[in-house]
Amino acid sequence: MQQETTQRKLTWTAVNTLVLIYAFVPVVWIISLSLKDSASLNDGNFLPVSPSWASYQQIFDNPDFTRALINSIGICLIATFVAIIFGTMAAYAIARLDFPGKRTIVALSLLIAMFPQIALVTPLFKIETALGLFDTWLGLIIPYITFALPLAIYTLSAFFREIPWELEKAAKMDGATPYQAFRQVITPLAMPGVFTTAILVFISCWNDFLFAISLTSTSASRTVPAAMAYFTGATTFEKPTGPIAAAAVIITIPIVIFVLLFQRRIVAGLTSGAVKG
């Protein structure tokens, strides 16, 4: 028995290490590239011989990049916020209420999620230029919300279904109005779900390249993934590998912060102890 568990532990450790190595090699490589100077960029070493911050300096001196960073943060936060607000309300209704057309709503939102985004680029471009939304924050926020909502509704309604129905009845009996019951009993319990969904939605907006590149034309609303495509080297013949790597590292940081910040809120089993059995 004892031996079996040690062996099992060893096996798991080996498997985990393998997976971690597989996942981390590209990350370390990018970091390493971002720290190399242009001379040693192609020297074939996995780790930089003489690390330098030159690439980072270069991108932060580039007003296009700093502006793009602000755009990215602003656009993604707003899109996430709005999607979560509407997603929460829709998911609550879907999980808790019986109303005509409920299935249709769920089916429609799934349909939107499955729709190939590339097919929408040209029509969206035409619509946005006609409406004057092209190359504005709003021009990106709207499609982001559209594609984030199905994700949000789906994840959130699964979380809402987990919350015991009786808690709401109990709140009603304790004298709560429907809004008070939602606000003071359901929302706190749904928080882990809301945060999880927020992380997923934020990441999906943050990583978008397709809409960012096709619905923007200047640094007024261009987000980082798109801005990176416009990086230029010191000379026309030089590839901007170092700055691109540095930018890639930089845009990973907010996501890591976002996840770490909210992860503590995602306490598994928060509803335990509410009802028995």
Next chain:
Amino acid sequence: MAEIVLDNVVKRYPDGALAVDNFNLEIADGEFIILVGPSGCGKSTTLNMVAGLEDITQGRLLIDGDVVNDKAPKDRDIAMVFQSYALYPHMTVGENMGFPLKLAGVDKGTIAKKVGEAAEMLELTQHLDRRPSNLSGGQRQRVAMGRAIVRSPKAFLMDEPLSNLDAKLRVQMRTQVSRIQKNLGTTTIYVTHDQTEAMTLGDRVVVMRGGVVQQVGSPTELYEHPTNLFVAGFIGSPSMNFLPGRLEGGGRITTSLGDATLPDELRQALDKAASSSQDVIVGIRPEHFEDARLVPEAKGGARFNVPIDIVEAMGSDIYAYFTVRGEGAHSADLDDLAADAGNDMHGGDGTSVTARLDPAARTRQGQEAELWYDTSQLQIFDAKTGDNLLEGVTRAKTGSENAPT
């Protein structure tokens, strides 16, 4: 504290299911009412209608003389204890108990004081800062009670509040519930499945079946004067034994236990009841059997010989189980009861009978014994309708308890 009146209350769910039909009950201020019945008979539905969690399809619900059919739960000032406790997991015990007061806009000092008092009554004082998930089942149950108590509502509604506790804790909590209710004098409606809770807690018991009230009365009334086969079989544990029988002229009755002569008061009552048919179902409670040797010859009753299948000596009583030959008693009421008890399989031939005997009885497993039963305590039901033909009869108190030992 309040008087609650249900006036012809009907509940039909949107899917067409008739859950409660024509429910009439007047609950006096401070009364403790028990709702019992098999699963799915509409107990929770009735309770939820009083609470305001379910709409009333037809009829009126009055609290203190006001029709409250259309009032939201929060405007009825009624507290409810749920079977699953339904504690708020993100709040501490103290916050859980204080939640109704907080919603009512009571100031912090008063909340703390009232929660403190309730916690004291329920022995929860040292747990006030803990979360429900860290409490034992019994403690959670008490928190749920505390949440109901703190705001001194007009009435308590409890839906099988003790059914998730283990047997021992259930006994403890039962007495506690009873004590709290007596102390506060709050009108209470209590739903239960449990025989003992039904018999010991309530002032009056309402027996329901398929959404229809069968009988309302004090526990003793229901036990001694059940209105029909269903109530007779449902109330009492171990339950009443039923045997098909035939009324012969002159107060004689034939069952698979043999012939017996009915006492005069029963015979007269039967004559008055004027049942159309001679076929009846005879009900005998287990305690109305006795070892024939312990009963003096002069005492009337009837005797029979039967091989005993199983003997269980409980110390204070002996339970003897035996099987009598012949077709068992059949009626819709009894089939319902059997289905609820989970033994709706008509296995084997003959009817199994339970007798509760005096510990001095000398019955042995597998041996033939002569048993006696008290004919003055027989219940006789119409075999077709299931109605008790002897409902109003006052009987001579000659149970086997008085038998010499």
